[in-house]
Amino acid sequence: MLVDKLMTRKPSTLAHGPGSYDSLPVNETEASSAAHEPRHFTPHAPLYAFDLVVLPAALKNRIVTTATLLDRGNTVFDDWRLSEIGADQFAAFNFYGPPGIGKTMAAHAVADLLGRPIIQVRPGLIESPYIGETPKNIDSLFRAAEREGAILFFDEADVWLSRRIESPETVADHVLNSARAELLMWLDGYHGLVIFATNSVSSYDPAFLRRLIPFEFMPPTEAERIEIFWRHIPDPMPLAADVTEESIIPLLHGLMGRDIRRLIIDAAMNAVLDGSPAVSHTHFASAANGIAKSLPMTHDAQEQPPMADRRSHLIFISYRGSDQNWATEPVYARMTEAFGADTVFKAGNALRAGEEFPAIVKREAASCPVMLACIGPEWLTATAPDGSRRLDSPADWVQEEIAISLQAGNHVVPLLIGNRNEVALPKPDQVPESIRAMVYRQALWLAPGRGLDATIPMLVDCLAELVPELAERRRARSTTQPASVAQAPRDED
Numbered sequence: 001m002l003v004d005k006l007m008t009r010k011p012s013t014l015a016h017g018p019g020s021y022d023s024l025p026v027n028e029t030e031a032s033s034a035a036h037e038p039r040h041f042t043p044h045a046p047l048y049a050f051d052l053v054v055l056p057a058a059l060k061n062r063i064v065t066t067a068t069l070l071d072r073g074n075t076v077f078d079d080w081r082l083s084e085i086g087a088d089q090f091a092a093f094n095f096y097g098p099p100g101i102g103k104t105m106a107a108h109a110v111a112d113l114l115g116r117p118i119i120q121v122r123p124g125l126i127e128s129p130y131i132g133e134t135p136k137n138i139d140s141l142f143r144a145a146e147r148e149g150a151i152l153f154f155d156e157a158d159v160w161l162s163r164r165i166e167s168p169e170t171v172a173d174h175v176l177n178s179a180r181a182e183l184l185m186w187l188d189g190y191h192g193l194v195i196f197a198t199n200s201v202s203s204y205d206p207a208f209l210r211r212l213i214p215f216e217f218m219p220p221t222e223a224e225r226i227e228i229f230w231r232h233i234p235d236p237m238p239l240a241a242d243v244t245e246e247s248i249i250p251l252l253h254g255l256m257g258r259d260i261r262r263l264i265i266d267a268a269m270n271a272v273l274d275g276s277p278a279v280s281h282t283h284f285a286s287a288a289n290g291i292a293k294s295l296p297m298t299h300d301a302q303e304q305p306p307m308a309d310r311r312s313h314l315i316f317i318s319y320r321g322s323d324q325n326w327a328t329e330p331v332y333a334r335m336t337e338a339f340g341a342d343t344v345f346k347a348g349n350a351l352r353a354g355e356e357f358p359a360i361v362k363r364e365a366a367s368c369p370v371m372l373a374c375i376g377p378e379w380l381t382a383t384a385p386d387g388s389r390r391l392d393s394p395a396d397w398v399q400e401e402i403a404i405s406l407q408a409g410n411h412v413v414p415l416l417i418g419n420r421n422e423v424a425l426p427k428p429d430q431v432p433e434s435i436r437a438m439v440y441r442q443a444l445w446l447a448p449g450r451g452l453d454a455t456i457p458m459l460v461d462c463l464a465e466l467v468p469e470l471a472e473r474r475r476a477r478s479t480t481q482p483a484s485v486a487q488a489p490r491d492e493d
Contacts, residue, residue: 041119041125041140041141041144041145042119042144043117043118043119043144043145043148043150044117044118044119044120045117045118046108046109046111046112046116046117046118047105047108048105048108048109048112049108049109049112049113050064050109050112050113051231052105052109052231052232053102053105053106053109054102054220054224054227054228054231054257055102055106055217055224056218056224059215059216059217062215063093063106063110063215064113066093066213067093067110067113067114067193068113068114070091070193091190091191091192091193091194092187092190092193092194092195092196092211092212092213093110093193093194093195093196093212093213093215094157094195094196094197094198094201094204094209094212094213094214094215095107095195095196095197095198095215095217096197096198096199096201096214096215096216096217097199097216097217097218097219098199098217098219098256099199099256099258099333099336100256100257100258100259101217101218101219101220101256101257101258102217102257103197103217104120104153104155104197105257106217107120107151107153107195107197108153110151110193110195111150111151111153114151114193116149116150116151116193117148117149117150117151118150118151118152118153119141119144119145119148119150119151119152119153120153120155121141121152121153121154121155122155122156125137126138126141126179132178134178134179134182135178135179135181135182138179138182138183138186139182139186142186142190142192145192146190146192149192150192151192151193151194151195152192152193152194152195153194153195153197154194154195154196154197155197156197156198156330156333157196157197157198158198158199158200158201158203158204158329159329159330160179160180160183161180161183161196161198161203161204161205161208162180162203162204162205180205180208183208184207184208184211187208187211188211196212199329199333200329201214203329219256220256220257222249222252222253225249225252225255225260226245226248226249226252228257228260228261229248229252229260229263229264232260232261232264233264237268237279238277238278238279239278239279239280240276240278240279240280240281242280242281243279243280243281243284247281248281248284251263251284251285251288252288255291259291262287262291263284263287263288263291264287266286266287266290266291267279267283267284267286267287268283270283270286270287271283290476293340293476313342313343313344313345313350313364313367313368314339314343314344314368314369314370314467314469314470314473315335315339315343315344315345315368315370315371315372315463315470316345316346316364316365316368316370316371316372316401316405316410317331317332317335317344317345317346317371317372317374318365318371318372318373318374318398318401318402318405319346319374319398320374320376320378320379320382320390320398321348328346328374328417330456331372331374331415331446331456332344332346332349334456334460335372335460335463337477338460338474338477339460339463339470339473339474339477340473340477343470343473345364345368347361350364361397361401362400362404365400365401365402365404365405365408366404366405366407366408366410367408368405368410369410369411369466369467369469370410370411370413370463370466370467370470371401371402371405371410371411371412371413372413372415373402373412373413373414373415373438374415374417375414375415375416375417375423375425375426375443376417376418376422376423377418377422377423379391379398379423380426380430380431391431391432392432399432399434399435402434402435402438403432403434403435406434406435406437406438411466411467412437412438412441413441413442413443413444413462413463413466414438414439414441414442414443414444415443415444415446415459416443416444416445416446417446418447419447420445420447425439425443426439427439428440444458444459444462446459460474
């Protein structure tokens with residue numbers, strides 16, 4: 001098969017060859033530029049190879065074939081001179097699908113296949129609160145990848161590839177628009193391979209979608225789950241005789257690849273704690289039970305019960321869709337990562353077509369012990385089509401959600417999203433009486449320039465302190481991340 005031949009790696013014409021990640025010689029101008037590049041733009045050896053990645057055969061073959069042909073595109077575009085007729089080489093992949101299904105592993109496996117190092121990019125590594133700095137960081141990032149022959153991998157790509165703001169009014173709006181413009185220019189002329197991964201492809205700007213080669217990742221089938229399980233069992237790991245395919249299949253129901261990897265690790269730890277010479281079915285069953293408590297009833301959407309039949313969550317994310325939408329999805333993702341997907345309610349993610357919006361939102365707002373009230377620069381001033389302020393309308397769901405949560409005695413945490421000169425906790429006379437109590441709650445800042453990787457973990461710490469059950473879930477998931485969220489100073493005027 002063609003894919004088998006392609007997976008027999010040969011040194012790339014643009015790479016240094018498998019296992020060699022030394023820098024290529026650079027000219028004086030590039031060397032001067034490199035001296036000013038952020039230190040975090042450093043390539044690393046890929047962590048995974050395709051022999052560990054389980055995907056549908058058609059998807060895997062397409063990724064392998066496309067990546068290899070793109071990597072050898074100099075024959076077509078340079079040697080055969082198709083570039084002279086305006087032919088362009090698309091070298092940007094878009095891996096999209098639910099979390100935990102192998103998008104990151106596949107990106108690393110592509111780098112391994114091509115014998116390339118990889119630079120994994122998270123939003124916090126390149127964003128800056130200062131106008132002009134974020135595009136410079138993007139420029140430095142791509143130049144570093146060019147020099148090192150590295151593959152660029154943008155995780156949480158929806159933060160950068162979302163629709164551009166048509167009428168920017170704030171510094172953050174201009175920063176995001178300029179960053180997206182810089183990305184577009186690089187994608188138009190870049191000859192290296194870039195991989196984007198997202199759980200939310202629907203938010204992409206059409207201008208980016210036209211420049212990307214799409215690869216949709218789907219939840220694994222039962223056969224793929226058992227294959228993932230066996231591929232992740234190392235040869236030295238001793239298994240008891242009762243660990244068979246028939247006994248394991250029921251434990252894998254509804255799990256993603258990431259969950260299965262965790263199942264194996266937890267079961268091995270259970271065996272060590274028991275002093276057992278081998279990992280038994282009992283150890284795997286105990287691990288599966290622990291994972292089930294921190295996950296939804298199933299990852300398969302068609303098997304999920306209606307929202308009305310699901311139990312209440314613990315964290316409610318209140319947000320205005322038109323206001324700082326770049327942050328709400330990552331906040332949701334990090335909260336679910338820390339506490340479990342069945343812990344966090346965000347209407348845009350939790351509700352399915354046909355479910356009753358008012359009843360479910362009201363129930364969740366009242367029952368969730370924590371509400372994160374996401375407040376951006378336009379939260380207070382957003383207007384309806386008739387020009388009236390949305391917050392003053394009885395039909396404004398943001399106001400109603402917060403009012404219900406306050407009346408229920410829940411912990412309402414104002415989450416100020418943006419730079420300090422853009423957003424502040426509203427004054428009492430600026431909000432309806434029904435939610436006035438919120439402005440007396442201590443707020444937390446979430447500024448784009450500090451990076452979500454640095455700010456979210458402290459928020460996780462704060463929530464775990466507020467609600468003991470959240471602390472227990474966090475311990476169960478063993479989430480540890482660096483952190484720093486500044487408390488917002490209160491305006492005493």
